[in-house]
Amino acid sequence: MTDPEKPGLRAPLQAIRGTHDILPAEARRWQAAEAVCKSHFELYGYREIRTPVFEPTELFVKGTGETSDIVTKEMYTFTDKSGRSLTLRPEYTPSIARAILEHRLDLRPEPLRFYYIGPMFRYDKPQKGRYRQFHQADVEVFGEADPAVDAELIEMAGSLLEKLGVEDVEILVNSVGCPDCRPAYSHALREKAEASRDEYCADCRRRIELNPLRLFDCKVERCGELSRGLPLVSDFLCPACAENFAEVRRRLDACGLRYRVEPRLVRGIDYYTRTTFEIVNSSAGRQNAILGGGRYDNLMKTYGGPDIPATGFAMGMERLLEAARLEIKPENFVFIAYLGEEAKNRAAWLARIFRSGGVECLLEFKDRGLKAQLSRAARLGASFAAIVGQDEVRNGRLVVKDLSTGSQFDEPVAWLEKEGEAEAALRRLFSKSSRPDFWPPAKEAKP
């Protein structure tokens, strides 16, 4: 990649393939999306939880599953200086399960409903929509076995995407059964796949033995064709799982949610039981799954913990941002230009008054000429430039240039002598501008 400051030169250091910088303009979109996600999750009683980025490797080997693609091929695992094997989290659920057990959150009265937004790490093949460091919004419920919770989660995910203006979404749901009925299904899959063993890719040939449900996950075209001829899990669900899945669908119907039962929707992680779901963006290319999740009632037991059922989903933030329509507030700040040493102090003081009123302002301590400062203010998209020069300091006047109209006005400002009068002076000053309500600034609603 070339360095934009020095066209033609290669930047000496570059981000690792599959990782990316989120530059300030893009970070604004991220902040907006994250704010909508967080407040949406909070509406449903979820609370934020934050756990470390790295964990003992065995946490993922046990939870995510020894035969999963994540554990076999995708983990960033390293040995620290004490010789301990650590892994950058490839997914979030095992960390939450660990935190619940470690702090015995299950013994507290608060609901075990958590969310988190942050980076995950997988040594995946980088391409559009698939990165090695990517971000997920992750939502988990522990301790609630009722299928109504699965339906509420799916509804919450659907209404979030609607709020974020994501179009062409399709909600897919399925059930992968439980440890009682899955062995018979796995056996049937294995038997059928064995018959065409040589036509499958090397990965799938391994999947036939280790976990035939994953045959449906393969992205190789021929394997996809073959998987269309495999038996469907719906024909193997035990009565309890069939009823459970019917109840999820009844609940979804009751809230008027449109969804499609996708009998080939299985998920690449070992711990799923019963409900699985995915929301895809049907207008996106190959990497079209925005989020995926389901129930994992046996995860806690695999860690030696109590029998606590669980369900949740993970949403890819990069894919969400690709599809979301976000309202980004336009720049709205005051650029404070100053001329001379004495004015520099006044300018810093003025900046404090603006900021304590909640008005963003920018003061660059570069001792430049007025023209340079004003053209910079305009280029950065400032709403106003406040000019503090030697004369203004001496005469006790503050000059403000309205950058949307170009007009300039001033006001004798008593605040130069008496700090308590700044409010009134600023109100008088901005009342002459194209935005008379600029000061006092409207108070933002508390988060």
Ligand code: AMP
């Ligand atoms: P998973 O944890 O594999 O069930 O993935 C949940 C969601 O995370 C997917 O639907 C994607 O939106 C996103 N995701 C998973 N892996 C990646 C990746 N390597 N790069 C970007 N997004 C990803």
